[in-house]
Amino acid sequence: MPQTDSQSTPIEVGADPVERLLAELNPEQREAVTHGEGPLLVLAGAGSGKTRVLTHRIAWLLATGRAGPEQVLAITFTNKAAGEMRGRVEELLGGVARRMWVMTFHAACARILRRDAQLLGYSSNFTILDEADARRMVKRCLEAIGADPKRFHPRAVRAAISRAKNALLDAAAYGDGGGSPFEQVVGEAFRLYERRMRDANAMDFDDLLVRTVEVLRDEQAGARWRRRFGWLLVDEYQDTNHAQYELLRLLASEHGNLTVVGDDDQSVYGFRGADIRNILEFERDFPAAHTVKLERNYRSTQTVLSAAHAIVSRNQGRKEKRMWTEAGAGEPVRVIELADEHAEARQIAAEIERLVADEGVSRDQIAVFYRVNAQSRVLEDILVRDEVPYQVIGGTKFYERAEIKDAIAYLSLLANPADEIAFGRAVNSPKRGIGATSQARLASHANTTGATIWEVAERPEKVPGLGKAAVKAVGRFVETIAGLHERAASAPPLADLLEATLSETSYLDTLEAERTIEAQGRLENLHELVGVAREFDAERAIEGESELTPLEEFLQQVALYSEQDGLHDEGGMVTLMTLHNAKGLEYDAVFVIGCEEGLFPHARSLEEGNLEEERRLCYVGMTRARRLLQLTYARRRMLYGVGEASIPSRFLGELPDELVEREGGLATLGWGPGTGPSPGIAPAPGPHPSYATGEDVVHASFGEGVVTAVEPDGIVVVRFAADGSERKLMADFAPLRRRSA
DNA sequence: CGTAAATGTTTTTTT
DNA sequence: AACATTTACG
Numbered sequence: 001m002p003q004t005d006s007q008s009t010p011i012e013v014g015a016d017p018v019e020r021l022l023a024e025l026n027p028e029q030r031e032a033v034t035h036g037e038g039p040l041l042v043l044a045g046a047g048s049g050k051t052r053v054l055t056h057r058i059a060w061l062l063a064t065g066r067a068g069p070e071q072v073l074a075i076t077f078t079n080k081a082a083g084e085m086r087g088r089v090e091e092l093l094g095g096v097a098r099r100m101w102v103m104t105f106h107a108a109c110a111r112i113l114r115r116d117a118q119l120l121g122y123s124s125n126f127t128i129l130d131e132a133d134a135r136r137m138v139k140r141c142l143e144a145i146g147a148d149p150k151r152f153h154p155r156a157v158r159a160a161i162s163r164a165k166n167a168l169l170d171a172a173a174y175g176d177g178g179g180s181p182f183e184q185v186v187g188e189a190f191r192l193y194e195r196r197m198r199d200a201n202a203m204d205f206d207d208l209l210v211r212t213v214e215v216l217r218d219e220q221a222g223a224r225w226r227r228r229f230g231w232l233l234v235d236e237y238q239d240t241n242h243a244q245y246e247l248l249r250l251l252a253s254e255h256g257n258l259t260v261v262g263d264d265d266q267s268v269y270g271f272r273g274a275d276i277r278n279i280l281e282f283e284r285d286f287p288a289a290h291t292v293k294l295e296r297n298y299r300s301t302q303t304v305l306s307a308a309h310a311i312v313s314r315n316q317g318r319k320e321k322r323m324w325t326e327a328g329a330g331e332p333v334r335v336i337e338l339a340d341e342h343a344e345a346r347q348i349a350a351e352i353e354r355l356v357a358d359e360g361v362s363r364d365q366i367a368v369f370y371r372v373n374a375q376s377r378v379l380e381d382i383l384v385r386d387e388v389p390y391q392v393i394g395g396t397k398f399y400e401r402a403e404i405k406d407a408i409a410y411l412s413l414l415a416n417p418a419d420e421i422a423f424g425r426a427v428n429s430p431k432r433g434i435g436a437t438s439q440a441r442l443a444s445h446a447n448t449t450g451a452t453i454w455e456v457a458e459r460p461e462k463v464p465g466l467g468k469a470a471v472k473a474v475g476r477f478v479e480t481i482a483g484l485h486e487r488a489a490s491a492p493p494l495a496d497l498l499e500a501t502l503s504e505t506s507y508l509d510t511l512e513a514e515r516t517i518e519a520q521g522r523l524e525n526l527h528e529l530v531g532v533a534r535e536f537d538a539e540r541a542i543e544g545e546s547e548l549t550p551l552e553e554f555l556q557q558v559a560l561y562s563e564q565d566g567l568h569d570e571g572g573m574v575t576l577m578t579l580h581n582a583k584g585l586e587y588d589a590v591f592v593i594g595c596e597e598g599l600f601p602h603a604r605s606l607e608e609g610n611l612e613e614e615r616r617l618c619y620v621g622m623t624r625a626r627r628l629l630q631l632t633y634a635r636r637r638m639l640y641g642v643g644e645a646s647i648p649s650r651f652l653g654e655l656p657d658e659l660v661e662r663e664g665g666l667a668t669l670g671w672g673p674g675t676g677p678s679p680g681i682a683p684a685p686g687p688h689p690s691y692a693t694g695e696d697v698v699h700a701s702f703g704e705g706v707v708t709a710v711e712p713d714g715i716v717v718v719r720f721a722a723d724g725s726e727r728k729l730m731a732d733f734a735p736l737r738r739r740s741a
Numbered sequence: 742c743g744t745a746a747a748t749g750t751t752t753t754t755t756t
Numbered sequence: 757a758a759c760a761t762t763t764a765c766g
Contacts, residue, residue, distance in 0.1 A: 077756085106756050131755080155751090205756055272755060372753055374757090394755090435742050469742090560756070580754045602753055617754080640752055641757045 018063050021056055021092065032292040033057045035259070036066075039252070039286035041237075041279075042261040045323045046308070046623035047299030047586065050261045054235055055085055057259060058100070059092040061231055069099040071230040073251070077239065079104060079560070081584065085235075101229070105244055106560050109208040112225065114547055116215045125552055127202045127412055127419045128559035132400065134158060134204040137421065141192040147185045160186045161193060165206035166241040166273030168213065170194070199452075200420045209243040216250040226254050236583070237262030237282075241273035249285070256288065264319050265312045268580060268617045270610060280319065297323040299586050301330025301627050307659045311651055312619035315612045323623075333622075334630040335652055337664040340643075341375075341594075344634050345382040348591050351630065352388055352574055355589055361628075363389060365588035367575045369621045371600040374639065375593065376576050383574070393577035399561055402429075403511070403522040404529055408558060410501045413481055414488045415551050417454040420446075427457075427477055430510035434477065438470040454478075480504055494554050495534040502526060579621045590625035592618075595633040595649040618651045 022030050029049055032042045033056045044050035058074060061067040076082040082102045090097040101108060114124045129137065138161065139154035160183075164174050171190040179187070197203065203211065216222040232252055234240070237260035240248075252258040260282060267276040283289045297305055305323045312318070338344040348368060355361040368379060373395045383390045398404060406429050412422035420443075428434045445463045446456045460466060460474040484501055492500075502508045508526070511519045536554050548556065579592070579600075594600055601614035622629055633648045696706055 104756065150749095153750095208756090268754075269756090271753070374752060377757095431743075433742065437742080467742095578754065604753060613754095638757085 018060065021059055021063060025052070025056060026296055028292055028294050028296070029053050029056070032259075032294070033060050035290055035292070038256050039282075039289040040259040041282045041286075041289050041291045042259065042294065043279075043291065043319055043321060044261050044263055044294040045297065045321045046263065046266065046620070047297040048294035048323070049296075049298055050235070050263075050294065051081075051085065051088075053294070054233055054259075054261055055088040055092065058085075058089050058233060062089075062093055062096065067231045069096045071228065072100040072102075072233070073108065073229040073231070074100060074102040074233040075105055075108065075235060076102065077104065077236040077584065079107065079557075081235065082107075104560065105240075105247070106205060106208050107556075109212040109247075110556055110560065111547075112212050112215060113203075113208065114552075116218075116221050117211065119218055119221055120211055120214055121198065122203070122211070123201055124547075125201070125416045127200070127416055127422065128208070128556065129197075129202050129204050129421060130400070130559065131158075131205070132405075133421050137196060137202075138189060138193055141189045141196065142185070144192060145185070145188050147189065152182065152185050152189075156182075157186050157189055161190050162204075162206050163273060164190065165210050166243050168210060168243050168246060170210075201416065201418055202421065206243070209241075209247060213243055213246050213250065216247065222250060226251055230255055231257045231259075233259045233261075235261050236266075238264050238267035238276060238279045239269045239274045240278050242275055242278075243273075245275070245278050245285075252286075256286070258286065263321075265315075265321065265616055266583060266620050268583065268613055268620060270613050280317070293321060295321050295323055297325045297327075299626055300325060300623060301327050303330050303332060303659050304622060304625050304627070304629050307333045307629070307655050308619050308622040310656050310659070311615055311622070311654050314654060315615055327627075330627050331629075332661040333655065333659055335595075335655065335660050335662045336630065336632045337648070337662075338632055338634050340634045340636045341378045341638060342382070344593055344632050345379045347632065348379065348593065349382045349386045349388055351591075352589075353386070355628070361588050363572045363574050365626075366591075367577065367582070367585070367587040367589075367624065368591040368593060369577060369579045369582050369624070370593050371579060371602055371617075372594075373578060375599075379576060379593070388574060389572060390574040390576055393575060393581050398525070398528075399558055401522075401525055403526055406507065407498065407502060407526060407529055408555065410481075410484075410505060410507075411498065411551060412555055413454075414485050414497070414501070415549070415555055417481075417485070418452040420453045423453050423457070426481075426505075427474075430505070430507055432477055433469055433473045438466060438474070441466050441470075442474070488551060491550060493534070493537045494550055495530050495537055497551070498530055498533050502530075579617045582624050583620055586624050586626060588626045589628035590621065590630070592621045592629075592631045594637070595631045595652055596637060596646040597649055598646070599637070599639065600649055601651070615651065 022033065025033060026049075029052065032040065032053050035057075042050065042053060044053065054074070058072060061072070062069060074082075074085060076085055082104060086097055086100065086102040089100070089102075101111070103111075110128065113122070113126070117124050117126055135154050135158045138158040139149060142149055142152055142154060142157060164170075171187070171194045174183075174187050174190050197207070216225060229251055232248060234248065239262070248258060248260075260279070262279050264276055264279050267274060267279070270276065278285075283291060302325050305325060309322060313320075336347065338347055352363070352366055355366065356363055370376065370379075376392055376395060380390070380392065399408070406425060409422040409425035412419050413426055416422070424439060427439065441463055442453055442456050442460075445451075446453045449456065456463060457474050457478050460471040460478075463471075466474070484497070484504060487500060488497055508523070511523050511526075533554065536557070537550070540550055540553070575587070592600075598606075600618070601611055605611065605614045622631075631652060633652065634646060636643055637646050638644075696704070
């Protein structure tokens, strides 16, 4: 039986390790941890100790001999979460934890595909494209099929393709059945996109999932992986999409040992294909499923929990959970009105300093959340001015900076010369006199001869129309890369390879010659990347086993890097991030800024009918707070270049008065001067008063009907006599009136 | 071919 | 307001 061999916890003489594992759990947690074979759904509310349940369950499976470490596949949302989970299991059981697969869906898929991609006609050194590259590829496909990129935005087309893939529709299936002009263009672009991706041996994020599903559907390979992973555990299950669901279903189809942990109230990734039905209908999809609800919260005060519940409980079709705590009521939630975003930022900065100075709160226990990244700037200005140390999570990402992408492109080219995206990026940065025209000539020659762009570049003199200077420049470029490629073959430390690459391609020299502050920053970023590589080299020296070369593994790690992975909790810094990035984290004090209609909830979400997802986002943000929670809104906000008067978020009106302390503009909450009642601020809680179920009503266009239900937010459901249809209407706005008897 | 200016576009959230 | 892409010019 495995032993706790490395931990500070003293091993009591005679204590049974399994008993010790269970001793620190509450009854519900224990029920989940000790569930035997078969599907298990853990509905884990915010702060209910779900990570603890997952880690202890894994440890329990291993310690009781039910599973061997190599049979465990545990899926987390970020790489950081994966590292932490592995670490905790290791704390409980020691080194055997090393051999488990604990990683994100995408990382696990990449690893499976590195082994089995040949089955699908890919070679195992395929490249992973990030969103920007994928969009560029879509754009090129649109140009190739002669679609006007003004009318058909690459972004929108890429999104449509992504949506299709997440639903496991391939290009052929998408194209069937005609559809709107947009859909036809998407279909055509989709087919070309898939062909080109395959030719380039490249995959986008969605492909990693889709192709893995294909592998698992292969009789032999599928059976191999099913046998390999006898135990599946998935965190944040509410954020899985259809492809991920199918992947799990296939893997679990024989043994059924699938544990999923999640909270339907925290499903906030619908926009990228996550399907909340996965969690809501788990018991239907896996009829043998056992369900455990974790409703005891170990994080927040009752006030925070009740306030958050008041908001999320307005959603329809959720699984009712009511979180409780023994922590006591604590401070009221503060709701504050400020004049504009600058005043808001000043208030936050001052309040942070007050918390630090007067209440002894540590800065790294304070976080500010906002809906969109653009909101961070004003706040950063003030924090810099007031010398409040802070870190921003997200925004312009390290790995999306031009110089970093260039460096990565060079490394990709060394790993996979056929990578035309990397080629296109590297070939003319720094400037080598191989501009758009020359590149187009290379590409079109590759296209007509069926060779890869690299093969074409190796014989530049054969490319029709390529100028003399360009031929020479391409020749020099190829020579440089070939030399580096040779060097890479001997598997030198990555940091050295990267440094050699940057200097031999003259990348560093060119930047240094610029002598601008900007170039200096870029050099620093590249220096940091070398540091990352060095760290990678050091870690890898310990780890060992892998089917990839170090270079390939590094590229993969970089490609699947997520923002939260870069989060550090040392350093005494306040943390700034979007509400989406906040999931899974917790802080003593939380500030949510920009609580205004149109911003939060975001106008686009409202347009697309995603109010409930916004409400869940609000729930997520609020429940990150242990004891202090402040929500602010500005009367005026300058966003995207124009200043406009704003209306307080409807979510603020949904907070029960007894839990809230309102400051500034108390009387005006919801009623700006002369603007009349604000639609967002319905009296809370309780249904809208104007209509009652069973009342007869008349609608200006649908005619006579009867109210069949009254929902929160002033929505009434009316069945109309004329056509028997049932419609949801906004009582305040719909041309609807009571029919007097 | 490269640079600079002009023009247009985009601003939800991300593995 | 900031950025990317396109266009015009040297």
